[in-house]
């Protein structure tokens with residue numbers, strides 16, 4: 001089944017939003033496959049955001065990601081990549097709808113609380129980068145109540 005990589009950024013961890021965010025993914029019906037609190041070094045953050053290396057905000061973005069611990073997660077479920085992005089909301093919190101994580105908890109694009117893979121291919125790469133030892137293979141006993 002489809003998997004996505006979700007990261008609660010340092011502002012989300014510092015602001016005590018970890019439980020709220022995990023709860024939103026759990027209540028939707030997705031399954032947690034991997035979870036860790038981790039501080040990453042600059043080269044690792046640069047690797048994660050390598051596609052954005054030519055952007056003018058790249059250095060600021062890397063500084064932000066290494067400014068404190070992040071929560072790295074793998075979530076699994078039907079269409080979890082696209083649906084995860086909808087749960088997260090638009091990149092710029094000024095455009096994120098109320099009810100989304102960024103719409104409810106963020107005001108600045110440079111402090112937008114959470115990251116989610118933007119495609120199945122990016123998810124595969126990001127999961128391999130953040131969880132090189134693999135994830136936990138299990139099935140929730142609620143699975144058949146959320147998936148046909």
Ligand SMILES: Nc1ncnc2c1ncn2[C@@H]1O[C@H](COP(=O)(O)OP(=O)(O)OP(=O)(O)O)[C@@H](O)[C@H]1O
Nearest residue numbers: 052057061090091109110111112114115116117118
């Ligand atoms: N103009 C900007 N100024 C400052 N930071 C920005 C800007 N644009 C994007 N960012 C930061 O870079 C991150 C990655 O940008 P991207 O365009 O990939 O958006 P995204 O895919 O919605 O975000 P993410 O990859 O974090 O899920 C954004 O989440 C935001 O934290």
